[in-house]
Amino acid sequence: MTERVLIVDDHPLTRDALAGLLAQHGFDVVGQAGSGEEAIARASELTPDIVLLDLSMPEMSGLEALPRVRAAAPNAEVVVLTASEDEDSLLGAIRGGAAGYLLKSEPPERIVAFLRGVANGEAALSGAVARSLLDQVRVGGGQKSVPDAVAQVLSARELEVLLLLDRHLGTDEIAQRLFISEHTVRSHVKSLLAKLGVSSRREALERLNPSA
Numbered sequence: 001m002t003e004r005v006l007i008v009d010d011h012p013l014t015r016d017a018l019a020g021l022l023a024q025h026g027f028d029v030v031g032q033a034g035s036g037e038e039a040i041a042r043a044s045e046l047t048p049d050i051v052l053l054d055l056s057m058p059e060m061s062g063l064e065a066l067p068r069v070r071a072a073a074p075n076a077e078v079v080v081l082t083a084s085e086d087e088d089s090l091l092g093a094i095r096g097g098a099a100g101y102l103l104k105s106e107p108p109e110r111i112v113a114f115l116r117g118v119a120n121g122e123a124a125l126s127g128a129v130a131r132s133l134l135d136q137v138r139v140g141g142g143q144k145s146v147p148d149a150v151a152q153v154l155s156a157r158e159l160e161v162l163l164l165l166d167r168h169l170g171t172d173e174i175a176q177r178l179f180i181s182e183h184t185v186r187s188h189v190k191s192l193l194a195k196l197g198v199s200s201r202r203e204a205l206e207r208l209n210p211s212a
Contacts, residue, residue, distance in 0.1 A: 002026060002027065002028045003027050003028065003049045003050055003115070003116075003119045004027075004028045004030045004046070004047075004048045004049045004050070005022055005027050005028065005029050005030065005048055005049070005050045005051075005052060005115070006029075006030060006031050006032070006033065006039070006042055006043060006046055006048040006050070006051045006052070006073075006076075007019055007022075007029060007031075007032045007033070007052045008032070008033045008034075008036075008038075008039040008042075008051060008052065008053045008054055008057075008062070008065075008069075009032075009034070009052075009054040009057075009081075010034050010035060010054065010056075010057045010058060011054075012034070014054075015032045015034070018052065018081075019032065021108050021111070021112065022112070022115070025112045027050075027115070030046045030048055031045075031046050031048070034057075035057055035058070035059060035060065036057055036059065036060030036061065036062065036064060036065030036068075037059070037060055037065075039051070039053065039065050039069055040065060040068045040069055040072050041072075043069045043072040043073040043076060044072035044073060046073075047073050047075065047076070048073060048076050049075075049076060049077065049119065050076060050077050050078075050079060050115060050118060050119065051069055051073065051076050051077070051078045051079070052079050052081050052115070053065065053066060053069065053078055053079065053080050053081065053098075054080075054081060054082060055080055055082040055084055055089055055093070056082065056083070056084070062080060062082070062093075063089065063092045063093060063096060066078055066080075066093060066096040066097065066098060067096050067097060070096070070097045074181070075181065077099035077100075077118050077119075077180075078097065078098050078099060078100075079098065079099055079100035079101075079102060079114070079115065079118055079124055080093045080098050080100065080101045080102065081102045081103075081104060081111070082101070082102075082103065082104060083103065083104045083105070085103065094156070094160070097178055097180070099118050099124065099157060099180075100114060100115075100118050100124025100125060101124070101125055101126065102114055102124060102125075102126050103126040105126075106126055114126075121184060121187045121188065121191065122155050122157070122191075125155075125156050146159065146163075146208065147207070147208065147210060149207070150162070150196065150207055150208055153195045153196065154192055154195055154196075155191075157178075157188060158188050158191060158192040158195070159192075160178065161174060161178070161185060161188045161189060161192065162192055162204060162205075162208055163208075164177060164178075165189070165201055165204070165205060166205055166208055166209070171185050171186060171189075189201065192204060
């Protein structure tokens with residue numbers, strides 16, 4: 001299956017460079033947008049599989065556009081591609097439903113590999129921001145501490161799903177919270193069970209709460 005990608009960035013040269021890179025590696029670049037408003041309209045019109053979204057745009061930022069893009073194309077995965085390592089932007093993007101947060105400093109082949117992972121249901125996080133997110137999940141925002149044995153094997157999105165399961169949310173509630181489909185939630189659960197070497201959600205939660 002060829003992944004259909006919408007590229008959103010206010011710099012035409014950046015859009016064209018990304019389009020060339022992705023086309024060269026087998027992606028189908030179905031469109032481009034230069035603003036948040038245009039991204040929302042194009043996402044609704046084109047129903048892409050992946051939206052590659054810049055954060056720094058005039059009038060409407062990527063963070064402001066993100067949930068509206070998700071609503072316009074609910075089956076699409078949104079991956080932020082930005083120069084910003086700001087923790088507030090990272091957490092805002094993840095809370096807004098982004099499946100990934102990549103830095104523009106990543107080598108082109110890494111961007112391609114990350115997008116392939118997103119197409120297969122994985123979260124895509126540049127190394128520096130992945131570490132920051134895990135630190136935030138462990139000690140910040142009122143979240144519980146996550147055992148290293150769990151945090152080191154799960155992707156950021158899988159960890160997020162597990163933490164929501166621990167809060168007794170059902171598949172439908174997790175899907176609504178993360179702006180993803182119930183099918184995608186079930187896929188994440190299946191993947192995290194396999195990575196933790198357990199066969200049930202109860203066993204996974206026991207790994208998350210070893211002293212419980």
